[in-house]
Amino acid sequence: MTTQPKPLKTLLIFLFLLGTQLTNAFQQPSKIKMVTVYLDGAEINRESSIKINSGKSEITFNGLSPHIEESSIQISGLKDASILSINYGINYLSKQKQSDSISALQNELKTLDDKIQNQYDLIAGYNEELSLIQSNKKLGNETEVVSLEKLKTFATYYRTRITELKIATNKSHKAIEVHTDLQADINKQLAELNVDEKVQTGEIKLKLNSDIATSLDLKLKYNIKNAGWFPVYDLKAEKINSPITLEYKAHVFQNSGCDWTDVNLVLSTSDPNTNNEKPIVNPKYLNFISAYSNYQSQRATRTYNYKYNPLVKNVSGVVTSSSDGLPLPGVSVIEKGTTHGVQTDFDGRYALKTTSGNALRYSYVGMKTEELPIHSSIMNVTLDDDINTLDEVVVVGYGTSSNRSFSKAVTTIKSEEIVSNLYGKASGITIRGASTLKSKNNLLYIVDGVLVDSNAASKIDPNSVASIEVLKDSNATAIYGNRGSNGVIVIHTQNSSQRKVNDLGITVESGITNTRFEINKKHNIPSDGDISVIEIDQFSVPATYNYFPACFK
Structure with a gap:
């Protein structure tokens, strides 16, 4: 019995283990399930079911659009598998699949090319035969005389054959002309269909690592260019006294290189390249000095040695905060002893033409008031925080109010206290009645900061209400001016977005910066850049008309 040498056995074991760790590479098709079309661009959602072995696997998703934004690629449904890398590239050897109608036209072009070439070959043969006949016109020789009968026979043959060749050549030229015209018509039709001669496709190569063999239902999401939609309105009127029908439609187009076949469609007004989420900005403390900072403002006691200068008639400057050195907009700058004054702009700047005052008074909510003699044409002032008054400031609709004067002006109902009828809350004030206020017909309703009428307020789902504030007395209603003299009901909902289903069955979701239309049936959008019309709402x-008599002279 022979045994293998130990080094050879070790090598075989190593090769076996190495083979088990080799990357399993394969190509995998995927199907478009949903497309979110933006005003400029679209988000593609694809799905694909795959089986991978333990170890490393390289999956190539082919036949994709060549216009994918690589930074937008997202993959989910990985379970316990981990992503090693994601690469996107263009495959110039892979051809995009054209539609059947386009393929038929392109095949017809190739057939016409063959027919035209065939006619050119026939013409070349006819010309060769003519050349042969022309070069052999001479009959007999110097010692032999051709008989008249033989000459007539040769002349008849030459005339007949040359005529036949001329006719055949002319017929071939006409056939070429017909084929060329048909080719031009087909090329025009292909141009009308926006057929792109580029045949490259996109590919996403995904490398995964898994400890066990498993099945994955992968979901691919990415953004593409060369797609979008825009709204169109149609007005229809059947009779002069009947309501006008307004139809809200969307014109959807795409030329991404892949047809959208039987897909769920969502139309969105947002921009996929803009983050529409509210950012959370935390304070950052930096150790450099602002250009507006004043080191002397940090002292407990501030002293000035300025004297009034009667020659100064125009004063300008910047008002800043001592705490952070930033400019203060809206600071009141008034000549002491008069009502003449101005307010600082957004950059904290002001300019004032003096009259009879000798000093300027700078005041701002939450800041200590500062008084300075008019001593220079440029007066930059720094205001200190007034902690005592800042604790008693309440932010209201159009300004500020002290906490003492705001007492009993607002009653707040929290979400857990809200019921459908709201009776017994806020001193008897309800959303549907408000009988304790001056006039229940002239209440002011504010929903999420938007003024609405009583009908819209009464239709709010109580489950979506976060809180309700009822403003009754003069101090509270002054926030909204004369419109709130009869009472104000401020409603805050739990979600600022609204979701509803219109009469066409399309789900419309309205947010702060975006409106989405979820189409209730599947659509086919070919990749030809042409317009597909989708009815949204x-x-x-109502149409009302006033008739006036016409006088003629």
């Missing part, structure tokens, strides 16, 4: 607008 429909409205009936």
Whole structure:
């Protein structure tokens, strides 16, 4: 019995283990399930089910658009597998699949090319035969005389054959002309269909690592260019006294290189390249000095040695905060002893033409008031925080108010206290009645900062209400001016976005910066850049007419 040498056995074991760790590479198709179309661009959602072995796997998703924004690629449904790398590239050897109609036109072009070439070959043969006949016109020789009968026979043959060749050549030229015209028409039709001669496709190569063999339902999401939609309104009127029908439609187009076949469609007004989420900005403390900072403002006692200068008639400057050195907008700058004054602009700047005052008074909510003699044409002032008054400031609709004067002006109902009828809350004030206020018909309703009428307020779902504030007395209603003299009801909902289903069955979701239309049926959008019309909503607008007598002379 022979045994293998130990080094050879070790090598075989090593090669076996190495083979088990080799990357399993394969190509995998995927299907478009949902497309979110933006005003400029689109988000593609693809799905694909794969099986991978333990170890490393390289999956190539082919046949994709060549216009994918690489930074937008997202992959989910990985379970316990981990991503090693994601690469996107263009495959110039892989051709995009054209539609059947386009393929038929392109095949017809190739057939016409063959027919034209065939006619040119026939013409070349006819010309060769003519050349042969022309070069052999001479009959007999110097010692032999051709008989008249033989000459007539040769002349008849030459005339007949040359005529046949001329006719055949002319016929071939006409056939070429017909084929060329048909080719031009087909090329025009292909141009009308926006057929792109570029045939490259996009590919996403995904490298995964898994400890066990498993099945994955992967979801690919990415953004593309060369797609979008824009709104169109159609107005229809059947009769002069019947309501006008307003139809809200979307014109959707795409030329991404991949047809959208039987996909769920969502139309959105947002920009995929802009983050529409509210940012959380935390304070950052830096150890450099602002250009507006004043080191002397940090002293407990501030002293000035300025004297009034009667020659100064125009004063300008910048008012800043001593705490952070930033400019203060809205600071009141008034000549002491008069009502003449101005307010600082957004950059804290002011300019004032003096009259009879000898000093300027700088005042701002939450800041200590500062008085300085008019001593220079440029007076930059730094105000200190007034902690005592800052604790008693309440931010209201159009300004500020002290906490003492705001007492009993607002009653707040929290979400857990809200019921459908709201009776017994806020001193008897309800959303649907408000009988304790001056006039229940002239209440001011504010929903999420937007003024609405009583009908819209009464239709709010109580489950979506976060809190309700009822403003009754003069100090509170002064926030909203004369419109709130009969009472103000401020409603805050739990979610600022609204989601509803219109009469066409399309789900419309309205947010602060975005409106989404979820189309209730699947659509086919070919990749030809042509317009596909989708009806979004429909409205009936009442039509009223006033008739006036016409006088003629």
